[in-house]
Amino acid sequence: MVREARDVAVDSxxxxxxxxxxxxxxxxxxxxxxxxxSSILAEAGADFGELLKIxxxxxxxTSMEHPRIRRAVRHFRLALVExxxxxxxxxxxxxxxxxxxxxxxxxxxxxxxxxxxKAVDVDLTVxxxxxxxxxxxxxxxxxxxxxxxxxxxxxxxSRSPPALWEDFDRVNRNGLxxxxxxxxxxxxxxxxxxxxxxxWAIALSGVTGISVGALLAxxxxxxxxxxxxxxxxxxxxESADQLLASMERSSxxxxxxxxxxxxxxxxxxERRAKDxxxxxxxxxxxxxxxxxxxxxCAAVFDRRVxxxxxxxxxxxxxxxxxIPWDPIPNRLPYIGHLDDALAAALAMLxxxxxxxxxxxxxLRREAGARLGDPAVALQPLK
Numbered sequence: 001m002v003r004e005a006r007d008v009a010v011d012s013x014x015x016x017x018x019x020x021x022x023x024x025x026x027x028x029x030x031x032x033x034x035x036x037x038s039s040i041l042a043e044a045g046a047d048f049g050e051l052l053k054i055x056x057x058x059x060x061x062t063s064m065e066h067p068r069i070r071r072a073v074r075h076f077r078l079a080l081v082e083x084x085x086x087x088x089x090x091x092x093x094x095x096x097x098x099x100x101x102x103x104x105x106x107x108x109x110x111x112x113x114x115x116x117x118k119a120v121d122v123d124l125t126v127x128x129x130x131x132x133x134x135x136x137x138x139x140x141x142x143x144x145x146x147x148x149x150x151x152x153x154x155x156x157x158s159r160s161p162p163a164l165w166e167d168f169d170r171v172n173r174n175g176l177x178x179x180x181x182x183x184x185x186x187x188x189x190x191x192x193x194x195x196x197x198x199x200w201a202i203a204l205s206g207v208t209g210i211s212v213g214a215l216l217a218x219x220x221x222x223x224x225x226x227x228x229x230x231x232x233x234x235x236x237x238e239s240a241d242q243l244l245a246s247m248e249r250s251s252x253x254x255x256x257x258x259x260x261x262x263x264x265x266x267x268x269x270e271r272r273a274k275d276x277x278x279x280x281x282x283x284x285x286x287x288x289x290x291x292x293x294x295x296x297c298a299a300v301f302d303r304r305v306x307x308x309x310x311x312x313x314x315x316x317x318x319x320x321x322x323i324p325w326d327p328i329p330n331r332l333p334y335i336g337h338l339d340d341a342l343a344a345a346l347a348m349l350x351x352x353x354x355x356x357x358x359x360x361x362x363l364r365r366e367a368g369a370r371l372g373d374p375a376v377a378l379q380p381l382k
Contacts, residue, residue, distance in 0.1 A: 068109050137183055299355050314347075
């Protein structure tokens, strides 16, 4: 059992951020073509969860947001609204901690159920993936702020441009930071809608492993041949232009993860392997204690054990009972019976020391066989 736990620890520590331990976060501000992109990925073979796989085939225009990641994002968003930084006041700190804890519970479940996670404000959850044993990859779905604001104004007319810009700026800056930290690619709305462009598919294929042909074929089935003319909107701010330029410079490339992210991943995997090995040892220790207890009880009645072994243990107990004074008064709470426990332990130890070694080992093997694992019978008991 211990050897198997050690093998698991070595394999986990040497694991690379790929395969089943890799998760893809589609970071979007909304109204950037992220639902279209997710539908393309789902048809090409991306795992968005069983429920979304069915919805993407039966319900056109579905948002492709996993229910659990939607709930997780909501908790993290409320924690951000509560306080952008960890508050000092106790009550505010508790409220924010409860929100983050609830978000992490939902995020952990979402990471188990799907490999591709898409939601508005999902940028708030990315940094927790490694803590749960998954390496994140970023797919940044972006659009210019002017086009984003015009599209959103038709849905949420109550939101002012400053409020839209605040969220747009935070999500995309976080997306760029995560993109260059954990690796991935950036895909613009314009290149996704242009049937002549395919660099987005090449970059996305390099990140996800899905074939370029499958991505382009899925896009062709969803995007009409004739697209409306792009919006011609004047620049709204210099910051918006700079942010869009930064995202466009990142487009068309499959970016690798950074060295700090890989180092953090390796350390996290080593910690998880150590914890797994420790959890594997706990049942072994409990079984070893149970084996020792069964062997002791069997030795009390075994005829192969000399009579003077039992006599010595009994004499020690009688001598303790005949002492006219109590070393630790029993009226003292919690510690009043420590001397009684010590006397019983010494009596048991004296008895075991006088039992022949071959007899005791034989009884330990029998006890281990009864518990279902004879190999633990003679292991050192610590």
